[in-house]
Structures are given as structure tokens and as C-alpha cells.
Amino acid sequence: MSDDYFEEEDFQTKFSGHTLRRILSLTRPHIKWVIGFLVAIAVVSALDSYFTFLSKRVIDEGIVAKNVVALRQILTTYGLLLVVQAGFVFVFIYLASVLGERIRYDLRKTLFNHLQKLSLSYYSRTPVGWIMSRVTSDTERVSELVTWGLLDMTWGFMNIITAMIFMLIISWKLALIVFIALPILFVVAIQFRKRILTQFRLVRKLNSKITGAFNENITGVRVIKALVREKGNLTEFSVLTGDMYKASYRAAWLSALFLPTVQIISAFALGAVVWVGGLQSDFGIITIGGIQAFISYVTFMLWPIQDIARVFAEMQHSMASAERIFSLVDSVPEVKDREDAFPTNTIFGDIEFEHVSFSYEDNVPVLEDLSLKIRKGETIALVGPTGGGKTTIVNLLCRFYEPKQGVIRINGTDYTKLSLHSIQSKIGIVLQTPHLFSGTIRENLRYGRLDATDAEIEEAAKVAGAHNFILKMPKNYEEQVGEGGNLLSVGQKQLISLARAVLAKPEIFVMDEATSSVDTLTEALIQKGMDVLMKQTTSFVIAHRLSTIKRANRILVIENGRIAEMGSHSELLKKGGKYYRLYTKQFRAQMEQEFDPFADKINPQTLPLAGD
């Protein structure tokens, strides 16, 4: 987790009716739930206001009238309604919160499923952290808006409206006084909320910076000590925590000021009610209970106003979240099946690159006018400097991308006419940094072919040379590999990903050889596994190991997006050109690594150098 602190960005957006409609449309499949919780909350808030009214009747009809029968009657109604209300409370909490959960679930599902369709180009320009935030925090905010946001708004408005109705019933004159105060309260509350929210967002941003600073301080502690930078670092960090202090202190005292301010404004309304009501009571217009009820209505009007203000303030941010989610959902995959695409039975055949040019988003050409014919079953080694275009060739071959110009043919057919799935399901790939998924070794192997039996899996593992080390694991095939496979060594991960490819029985095999060295035994096992695969498939290897290079039928030296040299090992070596230089350098480096005298003190005279 240490190196992946994707700093949370903050977005706000203008209110857009279109977006809001689209957000609300998310609830369409569950519209019964929405209606359910809206009705429930409406009943609850109406009852709340009615309870205050009942309290007034307790006073007027019970206490002041000294009527115990009426008192008992009113309180019985009160009690019964309280139970009824509790029932509705259950309904609205349950429906709204489960619906929230459900919408989060729906959104995550939609996003994830869409992500599976998007092309590699989307992933190369979008950081993983960004996508993660869309799926985790944005879905959270949007579902919050359509459930609790909607609910709080409904509750708030219902509460205020029913309270207004009861106030009008009790005394319309006093009610008018309160109504004057309402808009003021709203404006003040929303302004407050917005400012508080801004501060809280600042706090969040600073918080992620602080986390970043801690991360760097801990991972870089050795350098810090070596350069005696402790003092300077602390000074810098103090500035950060100082900002954090200011922002969070401000956020806190703004929050602390919010309620009292609203309270004091409503106290003026209350004072006016008492004053005018006191005058009126002389003429018998308002009862004692009536005044009490007014006081209650005004006092508890704080909460709906606070909630509505909160929803309004957060709405902008939720809409920004929604827009980002929609932008992801709306993005169109660049590589997809043509309308008349048809599946192919086999991709084991001649492959032809015809005047292929390609560039990524930045329009800097990576491949230029590349033509190449590969015979069925051939093994091609791609060598050359980083950034020369080796990976791009492989990416085009797997149809992760399609050529910008030119055609790639498989068995004579332009491969864009074939269905993507029929091509990609017949390709086996082993990446430079092998990628495994959390789960057991067996699950990871089965990824190559889902209907493989356990026996087949073990067979594939044997072919790839992974069987032996797997058996040495405490739970052998059921051993957990950890997140991204991090409980295994690099070599073990390579063996498993190789076995996975073997199990897939591919017709085209693509391997990006690892540059990092593994121990000699593992290396030999990997080579053996590759041999098996190469015999059965048309293979492309981005090669780093001498033995792999030598084993290829043809070697392509790729440089600056072109084929600089092409031929067999001996042809190219005799030529004494780029390949020659590459090869000799690689030869020295690899030999040195292989025969580290400290490892097991091999006598140099008996070194089996370049044995084959």
C-alpha cells in the first residue's frame, strides 16, 4: 500500500438538470423502494409535527380544562401513533439504507463491467488510482445523494410544511411571523454549510498530503539520516501541519458557530411569538398549549433546515462525482468487434504485417511502415533498446491496439474482421512482471482454461516446471499467493504464469521475458516450459536471455519503430552490426551473473560456458 497514495482531487460542478435527471434515473429499477421510503419518511415527519400538536391538546384540553378522561384519550392516541411511527421509522431506515447499498452495488457493477470492455489505450492514459476513486468514493457520494439526500430533503420539507400547517391552524398571525424567519434561516444555513464543506475538503486534501509526507519520511528514512536532513524536514512538515491546524480549526469552529447562529435567529422569531402571542392571549386568540406548540415548532425547525442545507451544499460535489462516473460509463472502447465480425476457429497460421504504422495518443509514431511475414509455427525473438517498439508489435498482434495504418492478416484474413474474443481466447501470454490474482495457486492456474480438470492443471504445472515447487508449499496447490501474488518469489510467479499459458493451449504464444534474474534452476525450468509452448505455437518473445534468442527461428532487431536487422542468430552475428553489439554485451552481463564465484565457488576451468 505504501507507494500508492493517489491524491484525492476535488471537483465541483455547475448544477445541471440533465445530470440530476440521470442521477435520479439510477433509482428507476428500484422505484418501489424509493416511493416506499419517501412515503414512510413523509408519514414520520407528519407524525412528528402532529405529536407537537397533541402536546398542545394535552395542555389545552387536558390540563387547563382539568379533564383526565380527555388527557388519557389524547395520550393513548399519542402512544398508539408513536408505535405506528416506529413502524414507519423502521421502513424508511431499512428501505433507504438498503437502497443506498443497492445503488452502490449497481454502480460498481456497471462501472466494473464497462471497464472490462474498454481498450488498453484507456488504461494507458488513465491511472489506476483515478479509476479506483471513481468506483469506490464517487459511487458512495452518488448513492448518498439519491438515498439519504433525497430522504433528508423530503423529511425536511415535509417537517417544515406540516409544521407550518399546524401553526396556521393554531394561529395564522403567529405563523406568519415564523414564516418571515424561514427564508433567512435557509440562506444563512446554506451559506454556512457551503463554507464548512469547503473547509472540510481542504482538510481532506491536506490530510492526504500529510499521509504522503509520512510515507516519504518512512520509506526514505535512510537517505534522510545519511544527509542529516531531520531538522529541515521537520520544519517543512510543521508548515503542513500548521496549515492543517488552521484548516481543521476553522472547519471546526465554523461548524460550532453554525447551530448557535441558526438558533439565535430562530430565538428572535420565538421572542416575537411570545410577545405577540402574549398580547393575543388577552383576547383569547391563542391558548397556553398553542404557545407551547409554537415554541416547540420553532425550536425543532433547526434540524430540517440544517439537513436541507447540508444536502444542498453537498449536491454540487455529488453531481461532480456523478459526472465523472457517467464519463467513464460513456467512454467507448477503441478496439471492438466490427458489426459483421465473425469468429475464427483457429489463429494458427501465417501472420502478416503489411505496411503497419502505429502511434499512441501523443501521435508520436512508434511503428512506421512495418511489413513482416511470419510462418505458421515460427518462433520470433524481438530484441532492441527500450522504447524501440517491441512491446507495441506484441500489443498489435494481440489486438490490444489496432494499426493506425496498414493491415495485419492472420491466415490471410484482416484480423479486424474477426471477433476479438475468438482471437484473444487463443493467445497465451506471459508478462515481464507476471501478474497473479489473490487466491490459491490452483485458481491462478485455472485462469488459463476455466474448464480444466485438476489433473490437467497439474499436468500443465509439470510441463512448465512449476509442479515441484508447488508441492513443497505447505498446502501445495491450495496455497494462497497473496495480493498480486506477493507471497511468491518472482521466479515462482513466472513459473505459474507460464503454466497458466500452457494450460490455455494457445495457438499464438507471447512472452515478454523478465530482465530481473532468477536462480539458475528456475531459469532452466522456465526455458524448458517455453520450449514446449514454442513447439506447438507461433511464438513471439521479447527476449533478454541468450538461450531464448538463439532458439528463435528468426531474430528481429527493432529500433526506432523499424526493423533494423532481421535474420537467424548466426547470420546476424556474422554481419557484425547492431545485433552483434547487443549480443556481446548481453553475453558478458549474463555470464557474470551466472558465474558469481561467491555463490558456490565454481572452478572457472570447468564452467559449462555456452554449452549448447
Added chain:
Amino acid sequence: MSTSQIRINYDLNQVVVKNKIKGLWRLMTGYHWHYGGAALSLGISAAAKTTTYLLIRYFVDQYLLAKSSTVSLPLVAAGFVMLAVVEGSFAFLSGRLAAETAEGTTRRLRNYIYDHLQHLTFTYHDKMQTGELIQRSTSDVDALRRFFADQAIGIGRIFILFIINFGMLLSINVRLAFLSIIVVPIVVLTSIWFFKRVSKAYEKYQEQDAVISTTLQENLSGVRVVKAFARQEYEINKFEKENWDKYLRGKKLNLMHSLFWPISDIVCGAQMLTGYFIGALFAINGTISIGSYLAYAGILVWIIWPLRNLGRLIVQLSTGMVSFGRVLEIIKQNREPLDNGSASIPDRLKGEIRFENVGFQYDEGEKVLEEINFVVKPGQVIALLGSTGSGKTSLVNLLPRFYEYTSGRILLDGVELKDYPRRYLRSQIGIVEQEPFLFSRSIRENITYGVEKKVEQHEIEEAASASAVHDVINSFTEKYKTLVGEKGVTLSGGQKQRVAIARTLLKDPRILILDDSTSSVDTETESEIRDALTRLMQDRTTFIIAHRIQSIMDADQILVMDKGRIVQHGKHQELMAEGGIYREIYEIQTRIEQELVKEIANV
């Protein structure tokens, strides 16, 4: 110390005491009055609210009913506003003081932990995981902040509300007062029980959230594998399973909430209605006045409802305590003193180093170094050759006192190394690692990172030129202001190394430690780096950790190390004549060349 100094400089080591409450109290040092003030303001605010109900009583009894009020109506109305102002102002004051305490305490704690971490020993950092440390310094510290800002004050608020309002009820009618709090213990206990269960269910929910994140993360970073095996359907089903599971766990959590609140509504409601009924009966038979009933009905609300939240606060409080314990784990570690040392600091260090029978081992475990003896004269180059784990790195790590040797002596200019203050020693030693750590800040800041004084731009550029990285930097659009890392440019291994060389040049140390395993660097940059290193090594005592003989043949001394011991020692010529492992390595190199010639000839 003045208060403001205490607030910033208080040594938090003092919070390490057995009694956790005492520790928390000390954590607040400098803010005790604030916190007390916050509690007091809370009390005043609550009292004002209660008084409002008394004013209602007065208004109803004296003004509306008895018509015997001596106070005019506008004054009563003004009284309400006044009380609201008092209540509001003190509520605000309390919030503000509590925030100052919480935020101030947290700020100091953050700074302290940050500084503490960079002063803890290598040994400590070796055994702690980064993620764990980060979590303690961020999430756990934040939990403590909430403890001061919300939980402690929230619990205080509930108690104060209860005491004041209950006192007021007692003054209205004792029997009524006691009849009104029958359910209190039940409500409090159930809410504690409930929130304990909820927090467990919530943990489970969060665990599943983590699973979903991992699944997603793996899918996104493994997108090429997914596509290559055409496993989209499979991935969708896998995600669906986890996603649905989270939905179910959420549903369960929500069910608990949707049961607790209405049930507690009924319990509290029943208590209130009972109160209303008895109160109303008392009012009818004249035991209490009508105004008293009104006040009673109002106050009752403030006693009953807040109690439901007590459980939540108490449960959170206990997690806050756990966090405090985890933070203490870091604080109670001992710092590595940077300035202790009796040696008199020379004007200029000569750089003569003598190892006498030096041995080293970690606290537990086997010996890493044994019987190391050698002498380096000022300005000499000494190369260490050996496999990984042979002790080369451990040996050089003793020089800046990253680790302390456990036996023998190391003398620097004739003075025992342990007598030099670490700060001085480290300022005199420069280290260039093979894969140097750069900070995510500008290149300029990275180069000046080790220098405390202000550095002129031309000095930086000179250092960069001498390190053969000036041109590279100028090729970036922002030049020296270019950010390194995720948000800026990604430097190659060779470029990083040259930036580190420039950093070391500016630092101008007397002793140099080079990790020279230029394996992953391509040929052109290798020679550039070599030139840069040669310039850097001039006139400095240099230790080179080497893997290849070619780069160290000119060294003044070569130590061949194996299993923590020096197995061979001498110049290249001597070692060649002597035979043994050194010559073996050398012969492998020549043999490789011979084989290469043969191989090429054979094709």
C-alpha cells in the same frame, strides 16, 4: 517556558505512563485550561437552555395565567432572545475551545511522531513495516483527534445535560423527576450493547470493502492478462460475487440500525408519555403549576433522547483508547541521539580510518561481521568485493553509525568513532546508492537536499554539470523545477544516480561511500557516470562496494569479503599474485571474453 512554547515544544515522551488516562491528560498539556473552559461553557450553555424552560414557566404561570407579572411582555420576549444568545455563544465557545485543544494537540502529536520516526534507529525501521507505521501516524492519530474533539466532549455534554436537567426536574417535583428516568439505565446499556455489535458488523462490512478494492485493483493492473486470456466474463462474475457479498453485509448492518432506532424510539417514547401523563395529572390536581408542566415537558426531551447516543460514543471511545496505545508504541521507542559525543570537532577531517578487530551483530541472531582489520589513509580508495550478504554493506553502514559495531574499535583520525556526534559524522560522509531514493519534489530541491545553507543556482548547476546531468535536466520543460516522481518526470536509474552524485557533490563530504553496481545502466551512461564518480572521488576517502573487478582494479586497497570476514586484502597486483577467490573472479571475466570470441568464431 511560556504557554505557547509548551504548546509546541512539550516533549511528548512524557505521555508514556502506565495510566492511559494520565497519558491522555499529559497529551493535552498546554490545553488543559482550554478543555476545562470547553466543559464549563458547555455547562453554561446547557444551563441557559434549561433556564429558557423556566422562563416559559414564568411566562405561563405569572403572565398568562395569574396576570400578576411584574415584568413587562417585551422584557420576557427579550429574555428568550437573551437566553438563546447566551446558550448559543457558550455552545460556540465550547466548540471552539474543544477544537483548539483537539487540533492543537493533534498538530503537536503529528509533528512529534514525524520527527520521532526520522530519529529512530535503522534497527527499528528494519523491523517495522511501512504501511503499519503510516497507519499509526495517520489513522490512529486521527482517532485520537476525534477522541478529544467529539467523543470525550460528547460524553461530557450528555452528562452535563443530564445533571443540569435532572437537577431542574428535581426542583420541579422529586417524585416526578425519579419517575422520568426509569428507563435511563436500560437505554444506556442497550445502546452500548447495540453499538458494540454494530461496530463489529461494520468491521465486517469494511473488510469486504477492502476485498472489493483489491479485486478491482488486481483487475485494473492485470488488464493485459484479463484481455489476453479473454477472461472478461470470469472477472465480471468474480467481482459480482464480492460486490453482492458487500451488499448483503451492508444489508445486515442496515437491518440492525433499522431495528435499533424504532425500538429505542418506542422505549423512550413510552417513558416520555408516562412522564407526560403523571406530570399532567400533577398539574391537574395542582401538585405542580401548568407552567411547571410545560417546563417539565420541555426538559424531559433533553434528558431522554441524547442518551441513545451515549452507547455510540462509549464504543468509539474505546477504539480511541486502542489507537492511543498503538501511537504510544511508537513514542516509547528511544531516539537515536544525534548530538551526543565527547570528541572535539576538528576544523577539517583528514579521513584516516582504522578498523581494529571490529565485529557486528544485530540484537538477536548471528554475527554479521567478524575480526575486521584494516587501515585507510586519507584520500585512498578502498574497494569491497563480495557476494550479497557477505557483509560489505553492513561494514560501510558502521561508518555513519547507522548501526553500532558490537566489538573492537573504529578510529577516525585517531578518535574512536563512538565519540563523534552522529550529526557531525553523517555530515562528513556522502553516500551514493545504486538505486538512489529521490523525493517527490523538484530536481533542484533534491540536489540541495543535504545542504542546510542557502545554495545559489550556479552552484547547483555546477554540481549538476560535474555529475553529467545538467543537460538532461535542461531538456525538461520546467528545468530544475521539474518534479520528480508520479506527478512529474520519471527518471531512469542512471539519471537518478547522477542526481544523487550532484547531491553528494554539493554536500562536499570528506568520506565517500559508493555502491557501484552499474548493472542496469546502459553503456553510454555508464561511462558518464564513471566520469562523474571520478570527479566526485577526488581528494576524498572513498569506499566502493563493487561487483565487478574492472571498476576497482585501480583501487588503493581491495577487501574481498565472504561471510562477514575479510578473506583477501591487498592491491590488484598483489591479489592476482596471491591466487584465491580474487583471481578466480578475474579469470572468469577473462574467460568470458575468450568464450565470447570462440562463440562468435563458431557461428
